[in-house]
Amino acid sequence: MNCTDFLAKLTDYFDGQIDPTLLVEVKEHLGTCHHCEVVVDTTRKTIDVYRGAQTYEFPDELANRLRAAVMDRCKTVGKYPDVEKRASEPVAKHS
Amino acid sequence: MAATQATVAQTEAQDPFDPTQAIPPEVLASVLPADVAAEDAAPIEIHPDIALVERAKAGDTAAFEVLVRQYERQIFRTAQHITQNREDAEDITQDVFFKAFQKLEQFQGNSKFSTWLVRIAVNESLMRLRKRKTSKTVSMDQDVETDEGSIPRDFAEWRPNPEQNYSQSELAEILRKTIAGLPPGFRTVFTLRDIENLSTEETAEALGLSVPAVKSRLLRARLQLRERLSRYFRQSKEATK
Numbered sequence: 073m074n075c076t077d078f079l080a081k082l083t084d085y086f087d088g089q090i091d092p093t094l095l096v097e098v099k100e101h102l103g104t105c106h107h108c109e110v111v112v113d114t115t116r117k118t119i120d121v122y123r124g125a126q127t128y129e130f131p132d133e134l135a136n137r138l139r140a141a142v143m144d145r146c147k148t149v150g151k152y153p154d155v156e157k158r159a160s161e162p163v164a165k166h167s
Numbered sequence: 168m169a170a171t172q173a174t175v176a177q178t179e180a181q182d183p184f185d186p187t188q189a190i191p192p193e194v195l196a197s198v199l200p201a202d203v204a205a206e207d208a209a210p211i212e213i214h215p216d217i218a219l220v221e222r223a224k225a226g227d228t229a230a231f232e233v234l235v236r237q238y239e240r241q242i243f244r245t246a247q248h249i250t251q252n253r254e255d256a257e258d259i260t261q262d263v264f265f266k267a268f269q270k271l272e273q274f275q276g277n278s279k280f281s282t283w284l285v286r287i288a289v290n291e292s293l294m295r296l297r298k299r300k301t302s303k304t305v306s307m308d309q310d311v312e313t314d315e316g317s318i319p320r321d322f323a324e325w326r327p328n329p330e331q332n333y334s335q336s337e338l339a340e341i342l343r344k345t346i347a348g349l350p351p352g353f354r355t356v357f358t359l360r361d362i363e364n365l366s367t368e369e370t371a372e373a374l375g376l377s378v379p380a381v382k383s384r385l386l387r388a389r390l391q392l393r394e395r396l397s398r399y400f401r402q403s404k405e406a407t408k
Binding site for chain 2: 113118149
Protein backbone atom coordinates (compact mmCIF):
# COMPACT_ATOMS: atom_id res chain seq x y z
CA MET A 73 0.00 0.00 0.00
CA ASN A 74 1.37 3.43 -0.91
CA CYS A 75 0.41 6.86 0.52
CA THR A 76 -2.26 7.53 -2.15
CA ASP A 77 -3.95 4.17 -1.48
CA PHE A 78 -3.76 4.88 2.23
CA LEU A 79 -5.38 8.31 1.85
CA ALA A 80 -8.25 6.77 -0.12
CA LYS A 81 -9.01 4.53 2.87
CA LEU A 82 -8.61 7.22 5.53
CA THR A 83 -12.34 7.96 6.01
CA ASP A 84 -13.24 4.28 6.36
CA TYR A 85 -10.28 3.82 8.72
CA PHE A 86 -11.46 6.67 10.98
CA ASP A 87 -15.03 5.43 10.91
CA GLY A 88 -14.03 1.84 11.72
CA GLN A 89 -15.68 0.65 8.53
CA ILE A 90 -12.66 -0.93 6.93
CA ASP A 91 -12.36 -4.47 5.66
CA PRO A 92 -10.15 -6.53 8.07
CA THR A 93 -7.70 -7.47 5.30
CA LEU A 94 -7.29 -3.83 4.31
CA LEU A 95 -6.94 -2.85 7.95
CA VAL A 96 -3.84 -5.05 8.21
CA GLU A 97 -2.37 -3.29 5.14
CA VAL A 98 -3.28 0.15 6.54
CA LYS A 99 -1.59 -0.62 9.85
CA GLU A 100 1.49 -1.96 8.06
CA HIS A 101 1.71 1.24 6.03
CA LEU A 102 1.31 3.39 9.14
CA GLY A 103 4.13 1.49 10.78
CA THR A 104 6.54 2.44 8.01
CA CYS A 105 5.35 5.89 6.83
CA HIS A 106 5.91 8.75 9.25
CA HIS A 107 4.11 11.26 7.02
CA CYS A 108 0.89 9.24 7.00
CA GLU A 109 1.21 8.63 10.73
CA VAL A 110 1.34 12.43 11.25
CA VAL A 111 -1.66 12.92 8.92
CA VAL A 112 -3.71 10.40 10.93
CA ASP A 113 -2.70 11.91 14.27
CA THR A 114 -3.33 15.53 13.27
CA THR A 115 -6.58 14.74 11.44
CA ARG A 116 -7.84 12.97 14.53
CA LYS A 117 -6.87 16.03 16.62
CA THR A 118 -8.68 18.26 14.10
CA ILE A 119 -11.91 16.31 14.63
CA ASP A 120 -11.43 16.19 18.41
CA VAL A 121 -10.75 19.90 18.78
CA TYR A 122 -13.90 20.83 16.82
CA ARG A 123 -16.00 18.29 18.66
CA GLY A 124 -14.78 19.42 22.07
CA ALA A 125 -14.83 23.18 21.58
CA GLN A 126 -17.79 25.49 21.82
CA THR A 127 -17.20 27.18 18.49
CA TYR A 128 -20.47 29.07 18.65
CA GLU A 129 -22.06 30.12 21.90
CA PHE A 130 -25.71 29.32 22.47
CA PRO A 131 -26.48 30.88 25.87
CA ASP A 132 -29.59 29.86 27.79
CA GLU A 133 -31.02 33.36 27.38
CA LEU A 134 -30.91 33.03 23.58
CA ALA A 135 -32.31 29.49 23.70
CA ASN A 136 -35.21 30.61 25.91
CA ARG A 137 -36.00 33.60 23.68
CA LEU A 138 -35.97 31.57 20.46
CA ARG A 139 -38.01 28.74 22.00
CA ALA A 140 -40.61 31.18 23.35
CA ALA A 141 -40.91 32.76 19.89
CA VAL A 142 -41.24 29.36 18.20
CA MET A 143 -43.90 28.16 20.62
CA ASP A 144 -45.79 31.41 20.31
CA ARG A 145 -45.92 31.00 16.52
CA CYS A 146 -46.92 27.33 16.81
CA LYS A 147 -49.72 28.08 19.27
CA THR A 148 -50.99 31.04 17.26
CA VAL A 149 -51.19 29.03 14.06
CA GLY A 150 -52.67 26.08 15.90
CA LYS A 151 -55.55 28.20 17.13
CA TYR A 152 -55.98 30.59 14.23
CA PRO A 153 -54.86 29.09 10.92
CA ASP A 154 -55.93 32.27 9.11
CA VAL A 155 -53.09 34.23 10.69
CA GLU A 156 -50.55 31.70 9.48
CA LYS A 157 -48.99 34.15 7.05
CA ARG A 158 -48.30 36.70 9.77
CA ALA A 159 -46.99 34.03 12.10
CA SER A 160 -44.57 32.69 9.50
CA GLU A 161 -42.31 35.73 10.00
CA PRO A 162 -39.64 35.36 12.72
CA VAL A 163 -40.70 37.33 15.79
CA ALA A 164 -37.76 37.03 18.19
CA LYS A 165 -35.48 40.03 17.84
CA HIS A 166 -31.78 39.45 17.38
CA SER A 167 -29.51 39.90 20.34
CA MET B 168 -56.04 -32.63 47.43
CA ALA B 169 -53.74 -35.08 45.66
CA ALA B 170 -55.95 -34.87 42.61
CA THR B 171 -55.70 -31.05 42.66
CA GLN B 172 -51.87 -31.14 42.89
CA ALA B 173 -51.75 -33.58 40.01
CA THR B 174 -53.91 -31.26 37.93
CA VAL B 175 -51.63 -28.29 38.70
CA ALA B 176 -48.53 -30.31 37.87
CA GLN B 177 -50.10 -31.42 34.62
CA THR B 178 -51.10 -27.85 33.78
CA GLU B 179 -47.53 -26.58 34.45
CA ALA B 180 -46.04 -29.32 32.37
CA GLN B 181 -48.27 -28.34 29.49
CA ASP B 182 -47.77 -24.57 29.91
CA PRO B 183 -46.05 -23.47 26.72
CA PHE B 184 -44.98 -20.12 28.25
CA ASP B 185 -42.52 -21.40 30.87
CA PRO B 186 -40.06 -18.46 31.02
CA THR B 187 -37.13 -20.75 31.73
CA GLN B 188 -37.64 -22.63 28.48
CA ALA B 189 -37.03 -21.48 24.95
CA ILE B 190 -40.35 -20.87 23.23
CA PRO B 191 -40.90 -23.43 20.48
CA PRO B 192 -41.14 -21.73 17.05
CA GLU B 193 -44.64 -23.11 16.43
CA VAL B 194 -45.88 -21.53 19.69
CA LEU B 195 -44.21 -18.23 18.81
CA ALA B 196 -45.79 -18.28 15.39
CA SER B 197 -49.21 -18.85 16.92
CA VAL B 198 -49.08 -15.75 19.13
CA LEU B 199 -47.21 -13.24 16.92
CA PRO B 200 -48.20 -11.72 13.58
CA ALA B 201 -46.59 -13.68 10.76
CA ASP B 202 -44.13 -10.93 9.74
CA VAL B 203 -42.88 -10.39 13.33
CA ALA B 204 -42.50 -14.08 14.08
CA ALA B 205 -40.50 -14.47 10.91
CA GLU B 206 -38.01 -11.82 12.06
CA ASP B 207 -36.78 -13.90 14.98
CA ALA B 208 -39.08 -11.99 17.33
CA ALA B 209 -36.37 -9.46 18.27
CA PRO B 210 -37.74 -6.72 20.55
CA ILE B 211 -38.55 -3.57 18.59
CA GLU B 212 -37.19 -0.38 20.16
CA ILE B 213 -39.26 2.70 19.53
CA HIS B 214 -37.37 6.00 19.81
CA PRO B 215 -38.90 8.24 22.52
CA ASP B 216 -39.18 11.07 19.94
CA ILE B 217 -41.83 9.08 18.09
CA ALA B 218 -44.24 9.26 21.04
CA LEU B 219 -43.61 13.01 21.40
CA VAL B 220 -44.20 13.55 17.68
CA GLU B 221 -47.46 11.61 17.85
CA ARG B 222 -48.62 13.73 20.80
CA ALA B 223 -47.61 16.91 18.98
CA LYS B 224 -49.50 15.76 15.88
CA ALA B 225 -52.56 15.40 18.09
CA GLY B 226 -52.18 19.07 19.13
CA ASP B 227 -50.08 18.72 22.27
CA THR B 228 -47.77 21.77 22.00
CA ALA B 229 -46.06 20.90 25.30
CA ALA B 230 -44.82 17.67 23.67
CA PHE B 231 -43.52 19.68 20.73
CA GLU B 232 -41.74 22.05 23.12
CA VAL B 233 -39.86 19.08 24.58
CA LEU B 234 -38.62 18.27 21.06
CA VAL B 235 -37.60 21.92 20.53
CA ARG B 236 -35.60 21.92 23.77
CA GLN B 237 -33.93 18.68 22.77
CA TYR B 238 -32.70 19.81 19.36
CA GLU B 239 -32.54 23.66 19.42
CA ARG B 240 -28.80 23.68 20.17
CA GLN B 241 -28.00 21.26 17.36
CA ILE B 242 -30.13 23.15 14.86
CA PHE B 243 -28.65 26.53 15.84
CA ARG B 244 -25.07 25.23 15.58
CA THR B 245 -25.75 23.59 12.22
CA ALA B 246 -27.28 26.79 10.84
CA GLN B 247 -24.47 28.94 12.16
CA HIS B 248 -21.79 26.64 10.77
CA ILE B 249 -23.35 26.70 7.30
CA THR B 250 -24.33 30.37 7.12
CA GLN B 251 -21.47 31.74 9.26
CA ASN B 252 -23.92 34.39 10.44
CA ARG B 253 -25.46 34.60 13.90
CA GLU B 254 -28.61 36.51 12.96
CA ASP B 255 -29.32 34.09 10.14
CA ALA B 256 -28.81 31.17 12.53
CA GLU B 257 -31.33 32.67 14.97
CA ASP B 258 -33.96 33.15 12.25
CA ILE B 259 -33.29 29.71 10.79
CA THR B 260 -33.66 28.03 14.20
CA GLN B 261 -37.10 29.60 14.57
CA ASP B 262 -38.10 28.77 11.01
CA VAL B 263 -36.95 25.16 11.23
CA PHE B 264 -39.08 24.37 14.27
CA PHE B 265 -42.05 26.32 13.00
CA LYS B 266 -41.93 24.55 9.63
CA ALA B 267 -41.46 21.21 11.34
CA PHE B 268 -44.55 21.90 13.45
CA GLN B 269 -46.56 22.79 10.36
CA LYS B 270 -45.36 19.74 8.45
CA LEU B 271 -45.43 17.19 11.27
CA GLU B 272 -47.93 15.08 9.33
CA GLN B 273 -45.25 14.57 6.67
CA PHE B 274 -42.89 12.97 9.19
CA GLN B 275 -43.54 9.26 8.85
CA GLY B 276 -40.83 8.01 11.19
CA ASN B 277 -38.77 6.43 8.43
CA SER B 278 -35.75 8.37 9.66
CA LYS B 279 -34.83 9.85 13.03
CA PHE B 280 -36.78 12.99 13.91
CA SER B 281 -33.45 14.79 14.48
CA THR B 282 -32.25 13.89 10.97
CA TRP B 283 -35.51 15.22 9.55
CA LEU B 284 -34.98 18.51 11.44
CA VAL B 285 -31.36 18.75 10.29
CA ARG B 286 -32.47 18.29 6.70
CA ILE B 287 -34.87 21.24 7.05
CA ALA B 288 -32.08 23.27 8.71
CA VAL B 289 -29.63 22.55 5.88
CA ASN B 290 -32.18 23.58 3.23
CA GLU B 291 -33.07 26.77 5.10
CA SER B 292 -29.39 27.61 5.62
CA LEU B 293 -28.47 27.12 1.97
CA MET B 294 -31.45 29.28 1.00
CA ARG B 295 -30.17 32.05 3.27
CA LEU B 296 -26.72 31.82 1.70
CA ARG B 297 -28.28 32.10 -1.75
CA LYS B 298 -30.22 35.18 -0.68
CA ARG B 299 -27.13 36.80 0.73
CA LYS B 300 -25.02 36.09 -2.34
CA THR B 301 -27.56 37.15 -4.92
CA SER B 302 -25.06 37.10 -7.78
CA LYS B 303 -23.83 33.62 -6.99
CA THR B 304 -25.58 30.29 -6.76
CA VAL B 305 -24.90 28.48 -3.51
CA SER B 306 -25.40 24.77 -3.35
CA MET B 307 -23.96 21.67 -1.78
CA ASP B 308 -21.90 21.28 -4.95
CA GLN B 309 -20.31 24.70 -4.91
CA ASP B 310 -16.51 24.61 -5.00
CA VAL B 311 -16.34 20.94 -4.11
CA GLU B 312 -14.48 20.13 -7.30
CA THR B 313 -11.43 22.04 -6.09
CA ASP B 314 -8.36 19.93 -5.42
CA GLU B 315 -7.13 22.27 -2.75
CA GLY B 316 -6.18 20.44 0.40
CA SER B 317 -6.94 16.99 -0.96
CA ILE B 318 -3.25 16.10 -0.86
CA PRO B 319 -1.53 16.65 2.50
CA ARG B 320 1.43 19.01 2.33
CA ASP B 321 2.12 19.80 5.96
CA PHE B 322 3.69 16.93 7.86
CA ALA B 323 4.62 18.78 11.03
CA GLU B 324 3.60 17.12 14.26
CA TRP B 325 1.28 19.07 16.55
CA ARG B 326 1.78 19.88 20.17
CA PRO B 327 0.37 17.06 22.35
CA ASN B 328 -2.59 19.22 23.47
CA PRO B 329 -2.73 22.06 20.94
CA GLU B 330 -5.85 23.62 22.40
CA GLN B 331 -4.15 24.21 25.76
CA ASN B 332 -2.02 26.99 24.28
CA TYR B 333 -5.05 29.18 23.67
CA SER B 334 -7.83 30.58 25.82
CA GLN B 335 -11.31 29.25 25.11
CA SER B 336 -12.27 32.40 23.20
CA GLU B 337 -9.01 32.43 21.19
CA LEU B 338 -9.50 28.81 20.25
CA ALA B 339 -13.12 29.39 19.24
CA GLU B 340 -11.97 32.28 17.03
CA ILE B 341 -9.32 30.09 15.35
CA LEU B 342 -11.84 27.30 14.75
CA ARG B 343 -14.47 29.72 13.36
CA LYS B 344 -11.99 31.38 11.00
CA THR B 345 -10.67 28.03 9.81
CA ILE B 346 -14.00 26.36 9.08
CA ALA B 347 -15.34 29.56 7.45
CA GLY B 348 -12.68 29.14 4.76
CA LEU B 349 -14.10 25.82 3.57
CA PRO B 350 -16.60 25.69 0.67
CA PRO B 351 -20.19 25.29 1.99
CA GLY B 352 -20.41 21.72 0.66
CA PHE B 353 -17.40 20.61 2.70
CA ARG B 354 -18.30 22.70 5.73
CA THR B 355 -21.77 21.20 5.92
CA VAL B 356 -20.61 17.59 5.66
CA PHE B 357 -17.92 18.12 8.33
CA THR B 358 -20.43 19.85 10.63
CA LEU B 359 -23.02 17.08 10.43
CA ARG B 360 -20.65 14.13 10.49
CA ASP B 361 -17.87 15.24 12.83
CA ILE B 362 -19.36 17.96 15.01
CA GLU B 363 -22.99 16.86 15.29
CA ASN B 364 -21.97 13.20 15.18
CA LEU B 365 -24.50 12.02 12.60
CA SER B 366 -23.60 8.71 10.95
CA THR B 367 -22.39 8.75 7.34
CA GLU B 368 -25.77 7.38 6.24
CA GLU B 369 -27.71 10.00 8.25
CA THR B 370 -25.50 12.76 6.82
CA ALA B 371 -26.16 11.47 3.30
CA GLU B 372 -29.89 11.38 3.99
CA ALA B 373 -29.96 14.88 5.51
CA LEU B 374 -28.05 16.35 2.56
CA GLY B 375 -29.63 14.33 -0.23
CA LEU B 376 -26.19 12.98 -1.20
CA SER B 377 -24.93 9.46 -1.83
CA VAL B 378 -22.81 7.77 0.86
CA PRO B 379 -19.67 7.78 -1.40
CA ALA B 380 -20.18 11.54 -2.04
CA VAL B 381 -20.37 12.18 1.71
CA LYS B 382 -17.21 10.12 2.31
CA SER B 383 -15.30 11.93 -0.40
CA ARG B 384 -16.31 15.40 0.85
CA LEU B 385 -15.65 14.43 4.44
CA LEU B 386 -12.11 13.31 3.62
CA ARG B 387 -11.33 16.55 1.83
CA ALA B 388 -12.97 18.69 4.52
CA ARG B 389 -10.97 16.95 7.24
CA LEU B 390 -7.70 17.27 5.32
CA GLN B 391 -8.26 20.93 4.47
CA LEU B 392 -9.08 21.80 8.07
CA ARG B 393 -6.07 19.83 9.28
CA GLU B 394 -3.79 21.68 6.89
CA ARG B 395 -5.15 25.08 7.95
CA LEU B 396 -5.08 24.36 11.69
CA SER B 397 -1.51 23.13 11.45
CA ARG B 398 -0.21 26.69 11.24
CA TYR B 399 -1.61 27.31 14.75
CA PHE B 400 -1.00 23.95 16.37
CA ARG B 401 2.26 22.71 14.90
CA GLN B 402 5.11 22.02 17.23
CA SER B 403 7.93 24.50 16.79
CA LYS B 404 11.16 22.96 15.49
CA GLU B 405 13.01 24.19 18.58
CA ALA B 406 10.60 22.29 20.84
CA THR B 407 11.22 19.01 19.05
CA LYS B 408 15.00 19.20 19.44
